[in-house]
Amino acid sequence: MDLTFTPAEEAFRAEAREWLEANVPVGLPSGDTAEGFALHVEWEKKLFEAGWSVVSWPEEFGGRGASLWEWLIFEEEYYRVGGPQRVTQNGIFLLAPTIFEYGTDEQKARFLPRMASADDLWCQGWSEPDAGSDLAGIKSRATRDDERGGWVINGQKTWTTRGAFCNWVFGLFRTDPEAARHSGMTYLMVPLDASGVTVRGVERLDGDEGFAEVFFDDVFVADDLVLGGVNEGWGVAMATTSSERGLTLRSPGRFCAAADRLVDLWKRQAAAGEHPERIDSLRSDVAQSWMEAEAYRLATLADVTGLVNGVSQGARSSLTKIFWSELDVKLNETALRLLGPAAELIETSAGAVDGGAWMKGFEFALSGPIYAGTNEIQRNVVAERVLGLPRK
Amino acid sequence: MNFAFTDDQLLFRDAVAEFFANECPPEKVRWSWNDEVGRDASIWAALAEMGVIGLTVPEAFGGMGMNEIDLLPILTEAGRYAYPAPLVETVAVVAPLLAESAPAAIAEKWLPGIADGSVIATVQLDGQPFVNDMHIANLLIAQRGDQLFAIPAEHVRSTPQISVDGARRLFSVEWDEADAELIVSGDAALRAADRAFDRGAAATAAQLIGLSEQMIAMTVAYVSDRKQFGVPIGSFQAVKHHLADAELKVSFARPAVWAAAYGLANSSADVDREVSMAKCFASDAAEVVARKALQTHGAIGYTTEHDLHFWLKRSWALASSWGDAAWHRRRVAHLLLDA
Numbered sequence: 001m002d003l004t005f006t007p008a009e010e011a012f013r014a015e016a017r018e019w020l021e022a023n024v025p026v027g028l029p030s031g032d033t034a035e036g037f038a039l040h041v042e043w044e045k046k047l048f049e050a051g052w053s054v055v056s057w058p059e060e061f062g063g064r065g066a067s068l069w070e071w072l073i074f075e076e077e078y079y080r081v082g083g084p085q086r087v088t089q090n091g092i093f094l095l096a097p098t099i100f101e102y103g104t105d106e107q108k109a110r111f112l113p114r115m116a117s118a119d120d121l122w123c124q125g126w127s128e129p130d131a132g133s134d135l136a137g138i139k140s141r142a143t144r145d146d147e148r149g150g151w152v153i154n155g156q157k158t159w160t161t162r163g164a165f166c167n168w169v170f171g172l173f174r175t176d177p178e179a180a181r182h183s184g185m186t187y188l189m190v191p192l193d194a195s196g197v198t199v200r201g202v203e204r205l206d207g208d209e210g211f212a213e214v215f216f217d218d219v220f221v222a223d224d225l226v227l228g229g230v231n232e233g234w235g236v237a238m239a240t241t242s243s244e245r246g247l248t249l250r251s252p253g254r255f256c257a258a259a260d261r262l263v264d265l266w267k268r269q270a271a272a273g274e275h276p277e278r279i280d281s282l283r284s285d286v287a288q289s290w291m292e293a294e295a296y297r298l299a300t301l302a303d304v305t306g307l308v309n310g311v312s313q314g315a316r317s318s319l320t321k322i323f324w325s326e327l328d329v330k331l332n333e334t335a336l337r338l339l340g341p342a343a344e345l346i347e348t349s350a351g352a353v354d355g356g357a358w359m360k361g362f363e364f365a366l367s368g369p370i371y372a373g374t375n376e377i378q379r380n381v382v383a384e385r386v387l388g389l390p391r392k
Numbered sequence: 393m394n395f396a397f398t399d400d401q402l403l404f405r406d407a408v409a410e411f412f413a414n415e416c417p418p419e420k421v422r423w424s425w426n427d428e429v430g431r432d433a434s435i436w437a438a439l440a441e442m443g444v445i446g447l448t449v450p451e452a453f454g455g456m457g458m459n460e461i462d463l464l465p466i467l468t469e470a471g472r473y474a475y476p477a478p479l480v481e482t483v484a485v486v487a488p489l490l491a492e493s494a495p496a497a498i499a500e501k502w503l504p505g506i507a508d509g510s511v512i513a514t515v516q517l518d519g520q521p522f523v524n525d526m527h528i529a530n531l532l533i534a535q536r537g538d539q540l541f542a543i544p545a546e547h548v549r550s551t552p553q554i555s556v557d558g559a560r561r562l563f564s565v566e567w568d569e570a571d572a573e574l575i576v577s578g579d580a581a582l583r584a585a586d587r588a589f590d591r592g593a594a595a596t597a598a599q600l601i602g603l604s605e606q607m608i609a610m611t612v613a614y615v616s617d618r619k620q621f622g623v624p625i626g627s628f629q630a631v632k633h634h635l636a637d638a639e640l641k642v643s644f645a646r647p648a649v650w651a652a653a654y655g656l657a658n659s660s661a662d663v664d665r666e667v668s669m670a671k672c673f674a675s676d677a678a679e680v681v682a683r684k685a686l687q688t689h690g691a692i693g694y695t696t697e698h699d700l701h702f703w704l705k706r707s708w709a710l711a712s713s714w715g716d717a718a719w720h721r722r723r724v725a726h727l728l729l730d731a
Contacts, residue, residue: 001461001654002394009393069393263728270729284718287725291648291669298647301395309396319643322636376629382639383632387612390627 003301005069012070016077019050024081027355031087032210037165040087044118054092054116061108062116068304075253082257087162091115091122095170098187098239102228111189125157125171125190125214126237132159133377135172136181136234140216142173142188150222151175151188153196156215159371163212164201167192172233185233189225190216206363207346250324252297255331258361259293262286262335265354269338282338289331296324315385318378325368325375332362395650397465405465408444412473418699424476425558425702431477431528440509444479448487453503455487459657460591464598464649471602474706476559478514478525482506484595485588486513486533489540493576493584498542502531515592516565517585520714526550526563533575534567535585540575547571557705590667593714594652597667597674600710601649604642604678607685607703611635615688631688638684645673665727668720675711675720682707 005013025043029036047053048062056071057063066074086092092115099107114120131137140155153173160169169190176184192199196219202211228236266286270279299320303313313320335358336343347356369375383389397405415435424430439445447463449455456462463484470479487506490499505511513531516523523532527550532543550563576584612635615626625631652670655663682704686693693700711717 001397001650003651003654005393266729283725283729284721287721287728290728291672291721291724292644294669295644295648295673298395298651299644301393302647302650305393305395316643319640322640323644376633379633379636380629382636383626387608387635387639388616389612389632389635390616390624392623392627 005073009067009069009073012066013073013077016052016055016074017081019052020077020081020083023050024078024083026082028084030206030208030210030360031085032162032204032206032208034165034209037087037162040084041118041121043084044086044088048117053088053118054096057096057112057116061112068308072251072253072300072304075251076256077253079254079257080260087165088115088118088121090124090161090166091120091168094124095122095189098227098236101239102187102236104224106224107227120168121162121166122168122170123160123163123166123192123212125160125163125169127159128156129158133374135237136185138172138174138185140171140173141177142175142186142221144175145220148220148222150220150225151186153188153190153216153219153221156213158202158211158213160199160212160214161210163192163199163214164209169214170227172237175233176231179231182234184231185237186230187227187233187236188221189227190219190221194219194221196220205366206360250320252293252300255293255324255327256297258328258331259290262289262331262338265335265338265358275340278340279338282334285330285334285337289327289334292323292327292330296327299323315381318373318381319386321372322369322375322378322382325365328365328368329362332358332365336362395647397461397650401462401465404443404462405469408439408442408466409469409472411438411442412469412475416473416475418474418702421474421476421559421702422699429527430559430561431525433528435475436477436512437509439479440507445483445509446487446507448483448491449503449507450491453491453499454507455503460484460594460653461650461657464595464653467595467598468602468605468649471599471706471710472606474559474603474606474702478512478529480592480595480599481514481524482512485515485592486531488591489515489533489584489588490542490575492587493540493580494542495575498573498575502542505530515588517589517592521564522553522562523550523565524563525561526565527552527561532565532567533588534565534572535581536569538579538581539577540581540584541567541569541572542575543567543572555705555709557702557709559702559706560709586664589714590652590663591656593671593720594649594656594667596710596714597645597649597652597670600674600678600707601642601646603703603707603710604638604645604674604681607681607700607707608635608638608642610700610703611638611685611688614692618690625688634684634688638681641673641677641680645670645677648673662727665724668715668723668727671715672717672720672724675717678707678711679717 028039031037031040044053051064054063055066055074059065099111126135128138128140142151142153145152157171169192172185173188174184175186196217198215200213201209204210339353342353345352345356346359384391443456444466446455447458451457490503502511506513511530512528514523514525514529516534518535530545532548534541547567549566553562553564555562615631616624618625649670652666655666689700692698
């Protein structure tokens, strides 16, 4: 057991810190609005030009070949200095691992570099109006078109995050309607400017146009946009969802940084001297949130130790997803309690503390136990696949 | 970075686990509840033979000279089997304290006996009202303010206190300084007592992980077998979610406990915070797991005929020993907020 980083890793940290401290923009508007999204894309291009957008990818695709440990270090530094949300995340963290695993060499060369440089911006198309937790219940169909060498899509996807601002969507489509539920689906990548695609933005709980519905009316996609095998989409998609639940999407760095900001908020509120009883009564909650972020960091160190030794997290990634999503809610709730009557003020209000970031963070955190498979579904997975309880 | 145990550490742990599986089955715990002394000297002797009792005793005194990273996984196994004996006190707390802080004469007097299993030691630090296993101990290490003493058991007057865990043996003790040997005094004694407390807390946290894992295993087995409405009750989502919550608690307490072991073994600058986090999470986890285990066992778990109550009660006892979750959470809050 050794909980220290090597000198080379510490040098990597110093290099990342120096660049990020000099370049991270402050006060960007939410990336889930049209205006804010454009500014976030500018930031992503700057990250890419300096070689920091996808540190763990091979150099030929725009990365710097960093190890998993270095990736964790980069994430710690990124969020420590208050780096903006990654509007490229659905591409770089969720689709890319699937392309690395299932993509052809042509697909890798075509998609990965443009993803790294934020020239292509990806959203994901899983949920449909009648298929949420029951993802295998999707109905959107892709019908074979031998003449043109591809597939014709009809149907609808929904809750597509930043769908109104992206130019590509990836998702599951039913290619064999006769097959059993988990068979007969194919993983397709679809350009959102294709003929027959209609995107309608949907305002989220936090007021941003962060969601979208995507309608497909006789949309043609060529065979080279199939990822993995035809009718094998479920297995391919599961590779993505385990990335979504696990550490690639939610590295500990962001939660540790948020927990440190919570400690700082407590100290500022205590120093302000108002409502001392309330501030004092929240000491344990602040400590608990901080410890949970630290526990998540430690659990990740153990998981990554396993990964580098060839042991995958498997179904235990469901435990990870429950933990970080519930930690995020608790952490932001505690901050709002510290703010008391100022908690309700949002970013457009002059009197908002920290620019209304805590209410924004709270609203965003509330989505965590819902997306990427609800926590109820994750608890079923833990019970059945980690503990081995009977399915029926 | 390598947050894992070595193959040797895991082999040692597995050997001890196998020993407990054979020598300390639930019938042995039940015997301990019902027997007046409740301690099987042959198990202690065998553990000494395996090197477990002398694990933290320096090699110069006949021990293994190992540290908390080696020890805590073994204590997790002791917890898993609800082994009733003062391993935390003797192995995790007293032996390292004597090795680090005692004058040569005192160390030479006691440490070889600890290593060979002939000396059982227990401990009372300021703030701890009761002493474990005084009835079989040969040596009491006790704090009085800024002094730490070694008191041979024959000079300790003890009165039993009855724990909810019938396998525990607790005592109120009295002794006179005239009969005690001074180990260390002043700031050095306070530092030694702090470190001893942290060691006891982390070691107890490790036991709580094993207790929790075993309660989950017993409950998974029970709900997979027990049928109502014609199906195993473990197929019901309400039952599944109880067990998923239990597993969640243990899964994120475990790395905190290993980090505390690492912090103690390497004298980390933040060892007090690391230990408090471990004990806070392990105590909270054990309490949640115990509730979920009882609830999903239903009425059979609410009897003393079923074995579950041995684990429930040990969990309650250890969750509040060496600082309960609230105490350790307050300590972390102090370290984070008042710096």
